[in-house]
Amino acid sequence: MIDLDDLPKDLYIGGEWCASNDGARIDVLNPADEQLLTSVQSASVEDCLRAVAAADAAQGDWAATSPRHKAEVLRKTFELLEAQRENFAQVISLEEGKTFAEAMGEMAYAAEFFRWYAEEAPRIYGEVSRSPAGANNILVLKKPIGVALLVTPWNFPAAMAARKIAPALAAGCTAILKPASETPLTALLMAQVLEEAGVPAGVVNVVPSRHSSTVVPAMLRDGRVRKLSFTGSTEVGRILMAEASQSIINCSMELGGNAPFIVLEDADLDKAVAGALVAKIRNAGESCIGANRFYVHAAVIETFSEKFAEAMGKLKVGVGLEEGIDVGPLVNAATRNKVKELVDDAVAQGARLMTGGQSRFDTGFFYEPTVLVDVPSDAKILQEEIFGPVAPIVAFEDVEEVIALANNTEFGLAAYVFGQNIGNALSVIQRIDAGVTGINQGFISDPAAPFGGLKQSGIGREGSHVGLEEFCETQYVAVDW
Numbered sequence: 001m002i003d004l005d006d007l008p009k010d011l012y013i014g015g016e017w018c019a020s021n022d023g024a025r026i027d028v029l030n031p032a033d034e035q036l037l038t039s040v041q042s043a044s045v046e047d048c049l050r051a052v053a054a055a056d057a058a059q060g061d062w063a064a065t066s067p068r069h070k071a072e073v074l075r076k077t078f079e080l081l082e083a084q085r086e087n088f089a090q091v092i093s094l095e096e097g098k099t100f101a102e103a104m105g106e107m108a109y110a111a112e113f114f115r116w117y118a119e120e121a122p123r124i125y126g127e128v129s130r131s132p133a134g135a136n137n138i139l140v141l142k143k144p145i146g147v148a149l150l151v152t153p154w155n156f157p158a159a160m161a162a163r164k165i166a167p168a169l170a171a172g173c174t175a176i177l178k179p180a181s182e183t184p185l186t187a188l189l190m191a192q193v194l195e196e197a198g199v200p201a202g203v204v205n206v207v208p209s210r211h212s213s214t215v216v217p218a219m220l221r222d223g224r225v226r227k228l229s230f231t232g233s234t235e236v237g238r239i240l241m242a243e244a245s246q247s248i249i250n251c252s253m254e255l256g257g258n259a260p261f262i263v264l265e266d267a268d269l270d271k272a273v274a275g276a277l278v279a280k281i282r283n284a285g286e287s288c289i290g291a292n293r294f295y296v297h298a299a300v301i302e303t304f305s306e307k308f309a310e311a312m313g314k315l316k317v318g319v320g321l322e323e324g325i326d327v328g329p330l331v332n333a334a335t336r337n338k339v340k341e342l343v344d345d346a347v348a349q350g351a352r353l354m355t356g357g358q359s360r361f362d363t364g365f366f367y368e369p370t371v372l373v374d375v376p377s378d379a380k381i382l383q384e385e386i387f388g389p390v391a392p393i394v395a396f397e398d399v400e401e402v403i404a405l406a407n408n409t410e411f412g413l414a415a416y417v418f419g420q421n422i423g424n425a426l427s428v429i430q431r432i433d434a435g436v437t438g439i440n441q442g443f444i445s446d447p448a449a450p451f452g453g454l455k456q457s458g459i460g461r462e463g464s465h466v467g468l469e470e471f472c473e474t475q476y477v478a479v480d481w
Contacts (some may be wrong), residue, residue, distance in 0.1 A: 001090060001321075002087050002090045002091060004037060004038045004094075004185075005038075007038070007091065007185055007188065007189060008188040008189065008191065008192050009038060009039070009040040009041060009185075009188065010040075010041050010188075011041045011043050011047055011051075011206065011207050011208070012188065012191040012192075012195075012204075012205055012206040012207075013047065013050050013051045013054050013205050013207065014050070014051075014053075014054035014057075014058075014201055014202045014205065015054075015195070015200070015201020015202055016201070018041075019041055020041045020042055020043050020044055020047050021044055021046050021047055022044050024041070024042040024044065024210070025039040025040060025041060025042050026039060026040050026041075026042045026181050026184060026208055026209075026210045027039045028040065028095050028182075028183075028184065028185060029095075029182075029332075030094055030095070030097075031095075031096070031097040031328075031329040031330065031331050031332060031364060031365045032097060032319040032320065032328065032329045032364045032366075033319075033363050033364055034363055034364060034365070037094055037095060037185075038185070040184045040185065040188065040208055041208065042181075042208060042209050042210045042211070043178075043207035043208060043209040043211075043215060044209070044211070044215070045211075045214060045215050045218045047207060047209075047215075048176070048178075048207050048209065048215045048218060048219050049218065049219070049222060051176045051205035051207050051219075052147060052176060052219055052222050052224050052225060053224070054201070054202040054205055055147045055174040055175060055176055055202055055203070055205055055224075056147050056174070056224040057202055058174045058200060058201065058202030058203045059144075059146060059147055059173070059174045061200065062144075062169075062172060062173075062174055062200065062203050063143075063144045063172040063173075064172075065172070067121050067122040067124065068121075068122055070121045070169060070170060070172070071118045071119070071121040071122055071170075072118070072198075073169070073197055073198045073199055074114045074115075074117050074118035074121060074166060074169060074170060074197075075114070075115065075118040076197040076198060077114040077166075077193060077194055077197040077199075078111050078112075078114035078115040078118060080193045080196055080197055081107065081110065081111035081114065081162075081190075081193060082111050084193065085104060085107040085108070085111070086104070087189075088103070088107045088110075088158055088186065088189060088190075089103035089104045089106070089107055090103070090321065091185050091186055091189060092106060092107070092157060092158060092183070092186055093320040093321050093328070094185075094321070095157070095182065095183045095184075095185050095186065096154060096155070096157060096182070096183050096186075096331060097284070097320055097328040097329040097330065097331055097365070098283050098284065098320050098328050099320040099321075099325050099326065099327070099328050100320055100321050100325075102282065102283060102320075102328075103320070106156055106158055106159050107158055109159050109162075109445065109447070110156075110158040110159040110161070110162035110163075111162070112447045113159075113162040113163050113166040113167075113447045113463070114162060114166045116166070116447045116448060116463075117166040117167050117169070117170040117467075117468065118170070120167075120170055120465055120468050121169075121170035123465070124142050124170075124171065124468065124472065125142070126139065126140045126141045126142055127139075127140040128140070131478075135480070136478045136479060136480040137478070137479050137480060137481060138476065138477075138478065139476070139477040139478075139479055140474060140475070140476055140477075141474070141475040141476075141477065142469070142472040142473070142474060142475075143172075143472060143473045143474075143475055144171045144172030144173045144471065144472065144473070145171070145173055145226050145227045145250060145471050145472060145473050146173060146174075146224075146225075146226035146227065147173065147174055147175070147176070147224050147225050147226055147227070148164075148168045148173045148174070148175045148176070148225075148226070148227035148228075148229060148471060149175075149176050149178065149216070149219050149220065149225050149227065149228050149229070150164040150165065150168065150175050150176065150177045150178065150229050151178045151212075151216060151228070151229070151230045151231070151232065151240070152164065152177065152178070152179050152180060152187070152231055153180050153231050153232050154180035154181075154182035154183040154331055155283055155286045155287060155288075155331070155387075156283070156287075157179060157180065157183035157186035157187060158186050158190065160231050161177055161179065161186070161187055161190055162190070163447075163451075163462045163463065163467070164177070164229045164231075164462070165177065165190075165194070165204060167462070167467045167468045167470065167471055168227075168229075168471045169199070169203065169204070170468055170471075171468055171471035171472050172471075173227065173471045174202060174203045174204070174205075175203070175204050175205070176205045176206075176207060176219065176225075177191075177204065177205065177206045177207070178207055178208070178209060178212065178215065178216060178219075179206065179208055181208065181209070181210050181212070182331055182332065184208035187206050187208065188206055188208070190206075191204060191206040216240065216243075217240075217243045220240070220243045220244050220246075220247060220249060221243075221246065221247060223247060225247070225249060226249060226250060227249065227250050227251075227252075227470075227471060228240065228244050228249050228250070228251045228252070229251075229252040229460075229462075229470070230251070230252070230253050230254070231254040231255075231288075232254075232255065233255065233256050234255040234256040234410075234411070234456050234457070235256075237253045237255040237256075237458070240253075241253065251459060251460070252452075252458075252459060252460035252461075252462070252470045253458045253459045253460065254288070254413075254451070254452055254453065254457075254458045254460075254462060255288075255411075255413070255453060255456060255457050255458045256288060256385050256411055256413070256456070256457060257288045257289055257290070257292065257385060257411050257413030257414055257453065257457055258292045258293065258383070258384070258385055258409045258411040258413075259279075259289055259290060259291050259292045259293070259413060259414035259415055259416065259434070260291075260292070260293045260294075260295055260402075260405070260406035260415050260416070260432065260434075261275075261276060261279055261280075261291035261292075261293065261294045261295070261415075261416040261418075262295045262296075262402055262406065262415070262416065262417045262418065262428065263276075263294070263295070263296040263297060263300065263301075263304055263418050263419075264297055264399075264417065264418060264419035264421075264424065264425065264428070265297040265299050265300060265419075266419050266420045266421055266424075267297075267300065267304075267418040267419050267420065268418070268420055268440075269300060269303055269304050269307060270307070271418065271440060272304060272418040273304065273307045273308050273311055274442065275416065275418060275440065275441065275442030276291060276294065276308055276391070276442065277308075277311055277312070277315075277442065278442030278443050279291035279416055279442040279443070280312075280389065280391050281312075281315065281326065281327060281369065281389055282443070284327050284328055284329070284330055284367075284388065284389050285339075285386060285387060285388045285389040285390065286330060286331060286335070286387050286388070287387075288385075288413060288414075289413055289414035289436055289444065289445065290386075290387070290414075291391070291416060291442075292385060292386055293382050293392060293394065293405075293406075294308075294391050294392060294393040294394065295394050295395075295396050295402045295405055295406065296393055296394070296395060296396070297395070297396060297397075297402075298395040298396065298397055301373075301393065301395045304393075305354060305371065305373050305393055306354075308371055308391065308393075309354035309355045309371040310355075312355050312356065312369040312370070312371050312389075312391065313355040313356070313369070315327050315369045315389075317360050317366055317368060317369070318366075319364075327366075327369055327389055328366075329364045329365045329366045330365040330366070330367060330387075330388060331365065332365055333365055335365065335387055335388065336359060336365040336366070336367050336388070338387070338388075339367050339386060339387065339388030339389075339390060340359060340367065342380055342381040342384065342386060342388075342390065343357055343370060343372065343381065343390055345379060345380050345381065346372055346375055346376070346379045346380070346381045346392060347372070349376045349378075349379050350374060350376055351372045351373065351374055351375040351376065351379065351381075351392065352372065352373050352374045353370065353371070353372060354371040354372070354373055355368075355369065355370065355371050356368035356369050356370030356371065356389075356390070357370050357372075367388055367389060367390075368389070369389040369390075370389060370390040370391065371390075371391050371393065372390070372391065372392045372393065373393045375392040375393065375394055377394070379392070382394070383409070385411075399428060402428070403428065403431050403432060406432050406433075407431075407432060407433050409455075410455055410456045411453070411455060411456055411457045412433040412434050412435060412453050412454030412455035412456070412457045413434060413435060413436060413452075413453035413454075413457035413458065414434055414435075414436045414437065414438075414444065414453075415429060415432045415434035415436075415437045415438075416437070416438050416439075416441070416442065416444075417429045417432075417437070417438075417439050417440075418439075418440055419439075419440070422439065422440075425439045425440070426439060433454050433455060434453070434454060434457075435450075435451075435452045435453045435454050435457065435458070435461075436449075436451055436452070436453070445463075446463065447463050447464075448463065448464055449463055449464055450462070450463055450464045450466045450467065451463045451464075451467075
């Protein structure tokens with residue numbers, strides 16, 4: 001087991017580990033037993049502005065660094081993360097709650113972003129063409145956008161940091177990472193790895209802070225910050241976009257979701273159940289692309305519900321680091337209480353529990369895997385992001401009805417369709433307003449694929465070559481040679 005005393009707990013600014021200027025700290029709790037794990041330094045506004053200054057001072061040299069050298073640093077980061085995967089997984093499980101197996105999976109996913117962008121760094125292409133009038137040539141260049149502020153959530157503390165840091169560095173940007181207060185240890189450990197991989201001082205700065213609503217706006221008001229990449233709730237995203245608008249800062253926003261999981265009449269129900277377990281139970285349901293609403297054709301809803309409830313009921317709930325655990329605790333009391341409130345509201349309105357429906361254990365933030373049927377259409381659980389191991393199931397009669405139900409939300413992040421006729425399933429999913437989708441797939445994230453939402457689920461994309469372009473500016477040069 002990793003020794004928490006060996007983990008970095010200071011701020012990382014300008015290539016140096018340092019204390020906050022006011023001595024404030026963040027207590028990091030273990031969601032499995034509600035006990036204090038350790039504490040880390042909590043950055044003040046002054047600390048964060050020092051990080052901005054450090055990133056700005058390093059920006060010119062990093063932008064001028066050869067694409068090949070950037071690629072080698074990113075590749076080295078990938079190799080170090082692979083070598084330290086178990087240490088990271090233990091830290092993630094301790095501070096976030098997910099099972100060790102899931103944490104190992106997250107680390108494989110996180111490391112892959114550094115390998116992917118190591119390969120993309122030398123492939124930032126421009127364009128050359130002749131103007132239609134023939135007066136000059138059109139030269140289009142891609143340049144790093146500049147200092148980037150990266151704000152990440154607690155549910156995937158390694159993956160979300162990697163998905164932002166890797167493309168920023170590949171594009172030639174320097175960065176300030178502000179991780180979630182619940183999971184700062186993973187971010188600080190990643191800073192240590194980046195330093196070992198050869199990332200120059202000031203190119204990546206990590207500033208955990210328990211005063212997010214103060215320090216993030218302060219950095220956005222600093223004219224040296226030119227990019228905001230945020231993953232979190234739509235509510236907070238609206239606030240940050242309004243703040244960023246004051247300085248006309250380029251924004252990438254990966255926000256909330258309310259993903260429909262659609263089981264068509266011709267679906268292979270065993271595959272659909274297996275896919276539903278992955279799409280629902282990943283990280284105990286605390287995933288922005290987690291299946292939130294289950295729409296099942298009336299002809300197969302009884303069979304699907306019984307199979308799914310049986311599978312959910314067999315899942316083992318417990319401390320994530322223990323062997324054989326399928327579902328760990330939720331991250332904090334507020335998250336668990338919201339899940340309980342949504343389930344209780346649905347049951348009070350007539351929904352029927354097929355399994356689960358209760359908190360688990362006297363300590364820790366555990367909630368049982370839960371399946372609900374006969375859920376009223378106006379129940380809050382169908383309108384809000386659950387962020388827990390709860391599956392509300394609703395019947396539908398035809399394709400037009402289910403498409404309307406799926407699109408009846410302000411969100412548009414993810415969607416899942418299961419059906420054996422692939423052409424029919426594709427025709428359904430093309431009409432659903434979602435940016436990340438899967439057919440007969442419960443796991444759909446891939447570093448090589450563009451990730452992002454429609455409507456109020458976000459702006460911009462992460463992953464693939466598109467994620468690199470989010471950190472680039474386009475410059476046009478008129479020249480006659």
